Amino acid sequence: MLFLDCTHWTPALREGSFVLSMKQEMNTKQVVAVIGASGKMGSALAKTLSKGNYRILLHSSKTNAVQSLLHEIKNNYSSADIEIVEDYVEIGWEADAVILAVPYAAEKGVAEKIRSVVNQKVIISISNPLNDLYHGLLTSPGISAAEELQKQLPNTKVIKAFNTVFANDFYQPVVHDQKLDCFIAGNDEDALELVYDLVKTAGFHPILAGDLSMSRTLESMQLMLIQLTMQNNYNGSAGWKILHN
Numbered sequence: 001m002l003f004l005d006c007t008h009w010t011p012a013l014r015e016g017s018f019v020l021s022m023k024q025e026m027n028t029k030q031v032v033a034v035i036g037a038s039g040k041m042g043s044a045l046a047k048t049l050s051k052g053n054y055r056i057l058l059h060s061s062k063t064n065a066v067q068s069l070l071h072e073i074k075n076n077y078s079s080a081d082i083e084i085v086e087d088y089v090e091i092g093w094e095a096d097a098v099i100l101a102v103p104y105a106a107e108k109g110v111a112e113k114i115r116s117v118v119n120q121k122v123i124i125s126i127s128n129p130l131n132d133l134y135h136g137l138l139t140s141p142g143i144s145a146a147e148e149l150q151k152q153l154p155n156t157k158v159i160k161a162f163n164t165v166f167a168n169d170f171y172q173p174v175v176h177d178q179k180l181d182c183f184i185a186g187n188d189e190d191a192l193e194l195v196y197d198l199v200k201t202a203g204f205h206p207i208l209a210g211d212l213s214m215s216r217t218l219e220s221m222q223l224m225l226i227q228l229t230m231q232n233n234y235n236g237s238a239g240w241k242i243l244h245n
């Protein structure tokens with residue numbers, strides 16, 4: 001059980017959290033949308049989450065690519081509850097959680113397209129706002145991509161997750177017999193719980209890192225890991241692991 005200070009929440013936020021936690025308690029299948037499903041992260045997330053007890057909705061601008069992804073997933077997991085939804089409003093409307101598996105530069109545009117239908121929903125920010133040369137962040141000091149998204153969609157529950165793992169890691173989230181850590185940051189207890197389960201389903205070891213402002217650190221951590229990966233040729237399958245007693 002997580003404990004968060006929710007004294008500053010609006011009545012609408014409290015009500016949305018209540019609906020989400022009722023759904024979690026009643027064990028109703030939760031609906032997770034992946035926007036940018038044809039991409040490296042989008043397809044990896046779609047494949048791995050299809051193994052869990054979720055209904056998965058895929059959105060992509062590439063019809064052929066997303067259809068072959070759907071085909072591959074259904075072939076591999078016959079029980080997968082998954083479909084393609086072409087309309088942003090429909091996908092946002094049906095989903096409990098929306099994963100924005102798109103580049104940082106595209107996040108605001110996509111957020112605007114779903115804005116009217118995602119009040120009280122969980123929005124998962126996986127982006128790393130890297131500049132073209134991968135030597136710095138595009139965000140201003142003192143704010144993360146996830147916090148920008150929260151400002152743009154104030155009545156949603158933005159959670160930062162999956163940005164500190166590589167798309168390649170999804171195929172084998174274990175390095176030297178250690179399950180890779182995957183950090184999660186956010187302000188809403190029920191949303192954190194939902195994302196914690198998604199991370200576990202994906203095969204990573206979830207770590208709750210703090211409130212949404214911790215996204216600044218998580219996005220900087222991945223900037224460093226990407227730079228080190230390029231310098232040391234980690235083959236894009238490196239990851240974070242906290243070793244402790």
Ligand SMILES: NC(=O)c1ccc[n+]([C@@H]2O[C@H](COP(=O)([O-])OP(=O)(O)OC[C@H]3O[C@@H](n4cnc5c(N)ncnc54)[C@H](OP(=O)(O)O)[C@@H]3O)[C@@H](O)[C@H]2O)c1
Nearest residue numbers: 036037038039040041060061102103104106127128166167
């Ligand atoms: N690659 C990694 O290892 C990794 C790791 C951690 C986090 N991330 C983050 O994950 C996000 C996706 O990265 P990726 O490597 O998967 O990129 P990618 O392979 O280039 O895929 C991104 C997808 O986003 C969609 N997209 C692109 N431009 C768009 C636009 N203007 N509007 C709407 N959708 C658009 C496209 O999907 P459709 O054609 O299907 O619509 C595209 O395939 C990024 O924010 C990145 O920082 C990546």
